[in-house]
Amino acid sequence: MESVHHVSVSSKILFSKVRKIVPPMLEKFHKGQLGRVAVIGGYTGAPYFSAMASARLGCDMSHVLCEPTAAPVIKGYSPNLMVHPLLPSIDTVEDPNSIDVSSLAGPIIGMLSRLHALVIGPGLGRDGVTLKVVAEVIREARSRSIPFVLDADGLLIVTEDPNLVKGYKDCILTPNVVEFGRLAKALGIEVASPAEVAKSGGSDVTSKESDACEQLSRALGGVTIVQKGPHDVISNGVTSIIADTKGGLKRSGGQGDTLTGSLATLLAWRMAYHDKLWDSGEKDNEKEAQNKEDVQAELESENMRMSPATTLLLAAWAGSSITRECSRRAFKAKGRSMQASDLTDEVHHAFLVLIGEPEGSQTHL
Numbered sequence: 524m525e526s527v528h529h530v531s532v533s534s535k536i537l538f539s540k541v542r543k544i545v546p547p548m549l550e551k552f553h554k555g556q557l558g559r560v561a562v563i564g565g566y567t568g569a570p571y572f573s574a575m576a577s578a579r580l581g582c583d584m585s586h587v588l589c590e591p592t593a594a595p596v597i598k599g600y601s602p603n604l605m606v607h608p609l610l611p612s613i614d615t616v617e618d619p620n621s622i623d624v625s626s627l628a629g630p631i632i633g634m635l636s637r638l639h640a641l642v643i644g645p646g647l648g649r650d651g652v653t654l655k656v657v658a659e660v661i662r663e664a665r666s667r668s669i670p671f672v673l674d675a676d677g678l679l680i681v682t683e684d685p686n687l688v689k690g691y692k693d694c695i696l697t698p699n700v701v702e703f704g705r706l707a708k709a710l711g712i713e714v715a716s717p718a719e720v721a722k723s724g725g726s727d728v729t730s731k732e733s734d735a736c737e738q739l740s741r742a743l744g745g746v747t748i749v750q751k752g753p754h755d756v757i758s759n760g761v762t763s764i765i766a767d768t769k770g771g772l773k774r775s776g777g778q779g780d781t782l783t784g785s786l787a788t789l790l791a792w793r794m795a796y797h798d799k800l801w802d803s804g805e806k807d808n809e810k811e812a813q814n815k816e817d818v819q820a821e822l823e824s825e826n827m828r829m830s831p832a833t834t835l836l837l838a839a840w841a842g843s844s845i846t847r848e849c850s851r852r853a854f855k856a857k858g859r860s861m862q863a864s865d866l867t868d869e870v871h872h873a874f875l876v877l878i879g880e881p882e883g884s885q886t887h888l
């Protein structure tokens with residue numbers, strides 16, 4: 524039995540709808556309009572992979588906000604990234620027991636007005652001072668309606684204080700199986716064990732697996748969750764989509780960073796779509812999608828402008844699909860030697876194969 528919450532729209536149609544929120548490449552655009560994103564990520568590897576994925580997918584400016592000793596290392600990986608050593612830690616403050624969180628967060632908050640989307644958490648670490656400052660940044664980003672993706676140690680902040688994101692409709696959480704379990708436990712949600720899920724059999728397996736994701740999303744007031752695994756379950760509590768594009772077979776660390784970086788760029792593009800940066804050729808929609816039926820109708824319509832709820836689910840689904848296709852391609856080329864950086868190199872190919880340039884892009888050069 525199919526879950527009542529799943530939209531049943533083919534991948535081909537979903538990709539064609541994703542193409543609608545991708546800005547065309549036009550001579551008239553200036554630097555920054557196709558996306559300014561920042562990864563708040565502490566140490567070196569993970570934030571680099573995330574920021575590179577955002578850049579390779581096509582945003583104009585990718586920033587990394589990190590801890591001072593990490594900055595020259597990340598700069599050394601790539602001069603394309605803008606690296607800011609703004610994250611304080613227990614080692615950089617005089618007395619960790621009496622810190623002024625708002626003044627420590629000030630330089631980061633000062634950058635927010637220039638950003639379209641944030642990724643918070645890859646390689647952030649668990650330093651108490653850092654986490655307090657980042658929680659303050661989350662509060663401020665939310666109050667300014669800046670969309671963000673929370674992953675890895677950023678999810679730990681939510682586990683400790685779910686109210687920070689509860690009810691915020693412009694954020695995506697991307698927990699792996701362990702992180703999902705921690706969040707579920709913190710919010711009192713029971714997760715079926717793999718054995719229990721397998722026992723339910725047939726197509727009900729998908730329904731059982733997504734049950735916990737839907738419940739967690741509802742417990743968080745409808746935030747969008749990408750529950751990563753053999754297939755990714757995406758839910759906002761009332762509507763769910765499964766991303767089951769074939770992935771690779773190597774489970775090297777760092778693949779989740781391609782996901783978060785891709786999501787940041789998609790969130791920036793989604794914002795440009797809603798701001799009508801270009802003419803998408805669609806008809807205005809009189810009402811905003813509220814439930815699964817409304818979302819499904821917008822996804823099935825060829826010419827109706829989509830609501831924020833629909834485009835958020837689509838962006839999450841697209842990020843997931845791109846990451847899995849990167850992993851499949853990288854694994855095909857590298858086999859068991861595959862590393863996270865091999866996914867970074869596949870982001871553009873994955874985009875072209877799955878989504879493709881939108882109508883109206885100037886491709887004559």
Ligand SMILES: NC(=O)C1=CN([C@@H]2O[C@H](COP(=O)(O)OP(=O)(O)OC[C@H]3O[C@@H](n4cnc5c(N)ncnc54)[C@H](O)[C@@H]3O)[C@@H](O)[C@H]2O)[C@@H](O)CC1
Nearest residue numbers: 567568569644645646647648675676699700701702776777
């Ligand atoms: N190259 C890098 O710099 C990388 C940095 N990373 C960072 O490392 C920190 C910790 O991330 P972790 O993902 O290790 O998170 P956790 O500290 O939550 O550890 C998860 C653990 O669960 C295990 N696990 C994963 N999937 C499982 C499954 N299906 N069943 C049972 N066990 C499973 C993993 O082997 C890992 O030991 C984060 O800050 C993250 O961003 C990771 O993203 C990996 C790559």
Ligand SMILES: Nc1ncnc2c1ncn2[C@@H]1O[C@H](COP(=O)(O)OP(=O)(O)OP(=O)(O)O)[C@@H](O)[C@H]1O
Nearest residue numbers: 699751752753755770776777778779780782846847
């Ligand atoms: N068993 C699987 N089969 C296919 N794809 C998978 C499988 N497990 C995870 N993935 C994919 O790998 C990507 C990263 O998910 P994963 O569960 O490894 O996250 P993670 O542990 O947070 O990664 P990271 O090491 O970057 O922190 C996701 O896009 C997910 O769809």
Ligand SMILES: [Mg+2]
Nearest residue numbers: 674675699779
């Ligand atoms: Mg991870």
